[in-house]
Amino acid sequence: MADKGDGRSRPVSGRQRIKTLTQAALNADATVEQVDALLTDLGDTLTGLDKTTSGLDETLARFNDTITRIDELAPRLIAVVERLEHIVDRVERIVGLGESVVAPWAATENAVRGALSAVRRSTGL
Numbered sequence: 001m002a003d004k005g006d007g008r009s010r011p012v013s014g015r016q017r018i019k020t021l022t023q024a025a026l027n028a029d030a031t032v033e034q035v036d037a038l039l040t041d042l043g044d045t046l047t048g049l050d051k052t053t054s055g056l057d058e059t060l061a062r063f064n065d066t067i068t069r070i071d072e073l074a075p076r077l078i079a080v081v082e083r084l085e086h087i088v089d090r091v092e093r094i095v096g097l098g099e100s101v102v103a104p105w106a107a108t109e110n111a112v113r114g115a116l117s118a119v120r121r122s123t124g125l
Helices: 014-123
Strands: none
Touching: none
């Protein structure tokens, strides 16, 4: 076997070759340990992600149920609002009618008060 790192050929001794192979084996062993640690960490991360995803699935299911209930409730709420609007319209008409009925009385009251005030001023009471 020859070392061609500098472009020249050199004979490699048996001892050097064993040393090189031993170093390569140690490097490979270290790499395998690093990959094993990485895969273990990745497994833990995936387990945590699985739990998180399960929780997210449950949350989305509850959210979907809530949206469905809101969709079912919306027409009833609209009907209640429409009934309340009709009630408010009727109350406004009743108040307007009451104001129309009370307006002559208020005018009469103001006229009587004005007359009484004029009498008091002229008599000095």
